[in-house]
Structure formats: structure tokens, C-alpha cells
Amino acid sequence: MNLSIDHKNPLPLHIQAENLLRNMIRDPQYAGGKFFPNEVQLAKQLAISRSTLRHAINKLVYEGLLVRKKGVGTKVAEATISSKSKNWQSFTQEMTARGIVIKNFELHVTWVLPDENIANFFEIEPTKKILKLERLRGKAEGPFVYFISYFHPRVGLTGEEDFKRPLYDILEKDYMTIATLSKEEISAKSADKFLASKLELESGSPILFRKRFVYDQGERPIEYNLGYYRADSFVYTVESRRE
Amino acid sequence: MNLSIDHKNPLPLHIQAENLLRNMIRDPQYAGGKFFPNEVQLAKQLAISRSTLRHAINKLVYEGLLVRKKGVGTKVAEATISSKSKNWQSFTQEMTARGIVIKNFELHVTWVLPDENIANFFEIEPTKKILKLERLRGKAEGPFVYFISYFHPRVGLTGEEDFKRPLYDILEKDYMTIATLSKEEISAKSADKFLASKLELESGSPILFRKRFVYDQGERPIEYNLGYYRADSFVYTVESRRE
DNA sequence: TATGTTTATATGTTTGTACATAATAATCCG
DNA sequence: CGGATTATTATGTACAAACATATAAACATA
Structure with a gap:
């Protein structure tokens, strides 16, 4: 450069x-x-x-x-790790733009049967296995988010991809799938034992929970994503204007 | 205009x-x-x-x-659809649009000295008292949000207004102040004793915390708003699109 | 007719200059 | 010593001027 x-x-x-x-x-x-x-x-x-x-x-x-x-x-x-609604980018891009180096603490790839919610969102049979990607990510000092992603079979992911690369980079360059629309739901939760141990918190600590529905150009669902953020290190920012 | x-x-x-x-x-x-x-x-x-x-x-x-x-x-x-979805509304409008009838459980109006944050945001002297509006609101079954609002003196609120009316209605019709831009920060918190009692929760329960900075057409600050939502009854949704 | 060529138009890029204003540091004075 | 005053510094606002370049329409040519 x-x-x-x-x-x-x-x-x-x-x-x-x-x-x-x-x-x-x-x-x-x-x-x-x-x-x-x-x-x-x-x-x-x-x-x-x-x-x-x-x-x-x-x-x-x-x-x-x-x-x-x-x-x-x-x-x-x-x-402060934050997310802007405008010009949204992938998690990695967002963080690297801020000079934050992301570390992957855990990475699990499995094939699972979708639950009813996911099958409905993807509009597929609940008997067809789909790719599930779980990632524990954060800064060098420690993890601050636990991600769970499910992908639509249409995308064509094999599970053999290098998920250390930015996700949307993989989708765009290798699978010609461009994430265009994202609908998100943000809420608060208490850390259960599982999340508490992953995010190095005490059980019951507050967690910011983000559900993300991602669509491609044709408004076809491609990803269902759950993000559990440590409340002390994540703020979600939104800017809106009315005419 | x-x-x-x-x-x-x-x-x-x-x-x-x-x-x-x-x-x-x-x-x-x-x-x-x-x-x-x-x-x-x-x-x-x-x-x-x-x-x-x-x-x-x-x-x-x-x-x-x-x-x-x-x-x-x-x-x-x-x-585009995204620009339409940007049109934000007041809490009451938001809720009535979803068919929810809002009940005011508590309403307090006081004049207070702004802390440093607020004085900075409003760009006023920290010695000038401003209007503070606290409201406990929710559905018939019970409260689910505790709001604290501070208003810029410029707006001209007297504290004698009928705050059962939609807030932005009062501002527009009676004070010719139009809220145009809003910047929000959403995060998660634990309920302290005060919030727990108000929202009828146990201490330590998760709370969705929303900080809202509201500006008028000239990008002048008019309201500083804090909202504490019961996590079990509030979800924040965002829709974003990229070209 | 089809295809280049010119020209008018409107935005894109870049520079230089001047003064205003907010925040902080330095100074002065009672 | 402490409070008020005065630089100093860095961003904020505003203007004028020139040249570059993409687009489309008018025009000319084969």
C-alpha cells in the first residue's frame, strides 16, 4: 500500500x-x-x-x-465497537476499518437440521441439512461475541471454506452471492451458562442479542445469523432522518 | 420555512x-x-x-x-425502500402502528441542572436548569419501559404541557420544533434496584438501553432521551440495504 | 442511413486565500 | 495564589478561479 x-x-x-x-x-x-x-x-x-x-x-x-x-x-x-446501520459491512470489515484486529477463538462447522423458524425463513424442507457456522470472536484481550450462522443450501457452501476470510468476501468472490438486504432485531438477554463460559462472564450478565436476516439481490434469504455480544463492549448505533 | x-x-x-x-x-x-x-x-x-x-x-x-x-x-x-424505512416515529406512533395501546403508569416533570454530558450535547451552561421528563409506560398488563427525557431550553417547554399527548405532536404543533434527525445507541444493561422496582423485575435482569440524541432541522439538539426497556418485551428492528 | 466529430453543458478536481471561532496554554495583575 | 486577560493553535466557514472530464445533442461526413 x-x-x-x-x-x-x-x-x-x-x-x-x-x-x-x-x-x-x-x-x-x-x-x-x-x-x-x-x-x-x-x-x-x-x-x-x-x-x-x-x-x-x-x-x-x-x-x-x-x-x-x-x-x-x-x-x-x-x-467502541459499534455498528452503523448505514453502509453496512461485514463484521470483519467494520472492525478492521477501526483498526481492531479480530481474533477467532473458536470456529465450528457442522451440518444440522433446521428448526422450524429457520426452515420457514429459508423456505426449505426441515429434513434437509444445512450448514451451521459457530464462531467465538473478539479482540486479543478476549472474546466479546458469539456468532451462530446458518446458510441457505442455494449458496452452495461446502463447509470446507476458509472461514478465517471475511464471510461476505467468500460469498461474493467464490459463490457469486451478494448480501444486499439485512433485517435485524436487537434485544437484550441474560447470559446462560453456555454463553457465560464462552464470553468469560458470570451467568446472568447482560448480553446484547442481535438476530440478523440476510437476503441477496433477488430478496432471497441467504443467511440467518445470531450474535451474542458482551454488553460492556458493544454498542449498536443507528442514525435516522425523516423528511 | x-x-x-x-x-x-x-x-x-x-x-x-x-x-x-x-x-x-x-x-x-x-x-x-x-x-x-x-x-x-x-x-x-x-x-x-x-x-x-x-x-x-x-x-x-x-x-x-x-x-x-x-x-x-x-x-x-x-x-428506495430503505429510505422509507428510515422514517422514524415517536414511541406512541410506533406502538399504535403495531396496535398496542399505551398506558402511562408514572409521569414526573422536574427542572434540574444538566450534568456535563447533557450540557455538552445541548451546548448550554451547566448552571441553567432544564426540563426533565420521566415516564413509566407500558401496556395494560404492566410497564415495560422507563423513559427519561431532557429538553433544550430553546424549545420553550414550560412543564405545564399535557404530556399524555404524543411528545412530537406537542413539539411540532405548539412549539414549532420539528425533530428531524435522531442518533441512537443501543446497548444492554442489568437492572439496578431502581429500574427493577419500576419495571417490576428482579435486580440484575437484562434491560435494553437506548440512548437517543434528537435534533431539529438545523441540526440543533433538542432532546436527550434515555429509554430502559424490559428485555422480554422489546425488540429493536433495523433494516438496511446496500447498493 | 450509419457513423464519426464537434460543441455545449454540468459535474469533478484542485488550489489559494481569508477570516471566524472554539479550546487551551501562557501571561498578567491585584 | 487565583482569577481574569490575552495569545496560540487547530478546526470551521466561505469565496473565487481554473482546468478536467463525462454526457448528450447537434452537426458533418462517408
């Missing part, structure tokens, strides 16, 4: 600057909370105008990756 | 332009698909610079409300 700006590159300067900033965000130095060089200085350093640089910074501020304060400076936004 | 730009208004010109554009979007003419006047012309018309106007347009493009094509023009984006 190029870490400087090339005026000969046909890619617009503000896009190059944006990419460069995305890299800086992942830099442990800045991810840790250090302020960026100020606009004027950084613009000079990159040999672009302040306006161009600001345009790039603004985009990242809008995305929630950077925060700015007048008279103070610009830095990486609090690494 | 003012449909022109006022250089004496302290509101930044690009925000004024943005609001103006939002109004144009609602105009049947443009909503129907007619192209906007081109940037140069429109900027001239509004007596602002092209850069300032572009800044405003860009924001709406980013929000998905407008589409632009080089060499062609700018027009209102095709209404």
Missing part, C-alpha cells in the same frame, strides 16, 4: 488522501488516541491543498471513523 | 443551503424527477459560492437523497 500521494496517479488526490488516512487510522499510534498532524501541516506534508485534505477527512468523520474538535485536533474515534 | 439564504443568519450558509435543498427535494416538481438547476446557476441564484453549495449537495448525495451525473445534472434519488 502506497503511503504517499502521487500527483501523476489518475486517482483523484482526495481519494488517495482518503485511503492514506484509512491506513493512518489503523496505525497503532493513532488508533491509540494520538492526534493527527493538524490539517495545514498534513496538507503541506502530502503536498496537497488544505481543501482537498479536508474533503477526505470530512468523509471519514461522516463515516464515524474520525472525530474532530475545533481548536483541538483530529483523532481516531473511540474504538 | 424560509426558502432563501440569509447571510445575516448565524446558521452556516452550507447548512442553510442543505435545508433549502431538503425542501426542494420535497417539491413535487423535483421529487418527480426533474433536474435541479445546475450548480453554477443555483449558486448564483442563492448568492453563495459554488463550493459552499457543493458542500451541501455532497452531503445529501452521501445520504442517498440526491444523485448526480457528470455532464448531466443533479436530481432526487429514486425512492
Whole structure:
């Protein structure tokens, strides 16, 4: 990855600057909370105008990756693990964009019979086995989410895939399935013994529970996903506007 | 609503332009698909610079409300389902839409000093008292949510209003304040003694916690709202789509 | 008629400049 | 010493100007 700006590159300067900033965000130095060089200085350093640089910074501020304060400076936004409803991405993409390295603590692949809910959602016979993917994921310090995913047979997953790769990357590149629509239900739960042990909590601790129904372009169901998040490390953010 | 730009208004010109554009979007003419006047012309018309106007347009493009094509023009984006689902409503509207009749179990109105968070959000002195509204609400069978709302003094609420009416109805009709933007953070918590007694739960039971920041058209803060929901009776749903 | 070619149009990119304002640090003074 | 005042710093807002490039329509040519 190029870490400087090339005026000969046909890619617009503000896009190059944006990419460069995305890299800086992942830099442990800045991810840790250090302020960026100020606009004027950084613009000079990159040999672009302040306006161009600001345009790039603004985009990242809008995305929630950077925060700015007048008279103070610009830095990486609090690494509170959060999920934005707009421009949704996969879990891994979301986290890497924030410079958080995701560790897989456990990964189980099994073939199971769908329960009634899932069979209904997928519109398949409850006698047909489907792929179930369970993952315990988190940061280096410890796990903070337990995922359970079920996939529609139509997708064609074999169970032999490398699930360390981003899931939606696998689906798009290897299975030509593009997740386009997602309906989510968020609620709170208490940790049962199983979840408590996985997420390193005491039984009864609060858990944010997210059910996710994922569809492809044709609005056909492709994934049914359950996410159990430690309440102390996950906030779900939503921004909405009415006209 | 003012449909022109006022250089004496302290509101930044690009925000004024943005609001103006939002109004144009609602105009049947443009909503129907007619192209906007081109940037140069429109900027001239509004007596602002092209850069300032572009800044405003860009924001709406980013929000998905407008589409632009080089060499062609700018027009209102095709209404997609996701943009419709973004239209948020008040709690009462939300519930009645689901056929649930809301009962108010408790209602307290007090004037309090804002803590640091609230004073910052409202951008006011921490010495100025603001209106605090607490409500325990639910269905006939029992309460399921405890709301705490703080209001910006600008709104002009006296505390004598009939808070059994829908809140946003009061704000719109009696105080000409229209809640336009809402940012929310959803997380999970354990019920402390206070919440447990109010919501008729045992201490430690899971609670869905929603923090809501509400803004008016000018993106000025008007309400800070905390909602504590019984986990067993509330699910938050989100629908999102990517292109 | 079919196919290039030009031209007008509108957005896209980039720079330079100036002043306003919020937050913080430094300074001064009673 | 403590409170008020005054820089300093960094982002926020706004303007003007130029050139680049994609699109579509008008035009010319084979």
C-alpha cells in the first residue's frame, strides 16, 4: 500500500488522501488516541491543498471513523465497537476499518437440521441439512461475541471454506452471492451458562442479542445469523432522518 | 420555512443551503424527477459560492437523497425502500402502528441542572436548569419501559404541557420544533434496584438501553432521551440495504 | 442511413486565500 | 495564589478561479 500521494496517479488526490488516512487510522499510534498532524501541516506534508485534505477527512468523520474538535485536533474515534446501520459491512470489515484486529477463538462447522423458524425463513424442507457456522470472536484481550450462522443450501457452501476470510468476501468472490438486504432485531438477554463460559462472564450478565436476516439481490434469504455480544463492549448505533 | 439564504443568519450558509435543498427535494416538481438547476446557476441564484453549495449537495448525495451525473445534472434519488424505512416515529406512533395501546403508569416533570454530558450535547451552561421528563409506560398488563427525557431550553417547554399527548405532536404543533434527525445507541444493561422496582423485575435482569440524541432541522439538539426497556418485551428492528 | 466529430453543458478536481471561532496554554495583575 | 486577560493553535466557514472530464445533442461526413 502506497503511503504517499502521487500527483501523476489518475486517482483523484482526495481519494488517495482518503485511503492514506484509512491506513493512518489503523496505525497503532493513532488508533491509540494520538492526534493527527493538524490539517495545514498534513496538507503541506502530502503536498496537497488544505481543501482537498479536508474533503477526505470530512468523509471519514461522516463515516464515524474520525472525530474532530475545533481548536483541538483530529483523532481516531473511540474504538467502541459499534455498528452503523448505514453502509453496512461485514463484521470483519467494520472492525478492521477501526483498526481492531479480530481474533477467532473458536470456529465450528457442522451440518444440522433446521428448526422450524429457520426452515420457514429459508423456505426449505426441515429434513434437509444445512450448514451451521459457530464462531467465538473478539479482540486479543478476549472474546466479546458469539456468532451462530446458518446458510441457505442455494449458496452452495461446502463447509470446507476458509472461514478465517471475511464471510461476505467468500460469498461474493467464490459463490457469486451478494448480501444486499439485512433485517435485524436487537434485544437484550441474560447470559446462560453456555454463553457465560464462552464470553468469560458470570451467568446472568447482560448480553446484547442481535438476530440478523440476510437476503441477496433477488430478496432471497441467504443467511440467518445470531450474535451474542458482551454488553460492556458493544454498542449498536443507528442514525435516522425523516423528511 | 424560509426558502432563501440569509447571510445575516448565524446558521452556516452550507447548512442553510442543505435545508433549502431538503425542501426542494420535497417539491413535487423535483421529487418527480426533474433536474435541479445546475450548480453554477443555483449558486448564483442563492448568492453563495459554488463550493459552499457543493458542500451541501455532497452531503445529501452521501445520504442517498440526491444523485448526480457528470455532464448531466443533479436530481432526487429514486425512492428506495430503505429510505422509507428510515422514517422514524415517536414511541406512541410506533406502538399504535403495531396496535398496542399505551398506558402511562408514572409521569414526573422536574427542572434540574444538566450534568456535563447533557450540557455538552445541548451546548448550554451547566448552571441553567432544564426540563426533565420521566415516564413509566407500558401496556395494560404492566410497564415495560422507563423513559427519561431532557429538553433544550430553546424549545420553550414550560412543564405545564399535557404530556399524555404524543411528545412530537406537542413539539411540532405548539412549539414549532420539528425533530428531524435522531442518533441512537443501543446497548444492554442489568437492572439496578431502581429500574427493577419500576419495571417490576428482579435486580440484575437484562434491560435494553437506548440512548437517543434528537435534533431539529438545523441540526440543533433538542432532546436527550434515555429509554430502559424490559428485555422480554422489546425488540429493536433495523433494516438496511446496500447498493 | 450509419457513423464519426464537434460543441455545449454540468459535474469533478484542485488550489489559494481569508477570516471566524472554539479550546487551551501562557501571561498578567491585584 | 487565583482569577481574569490575552495569545496560540487547530478546526470551521466561505469565496473565487481554473482546468478536467463525462454526457448528450447537434452537426458533418462517408
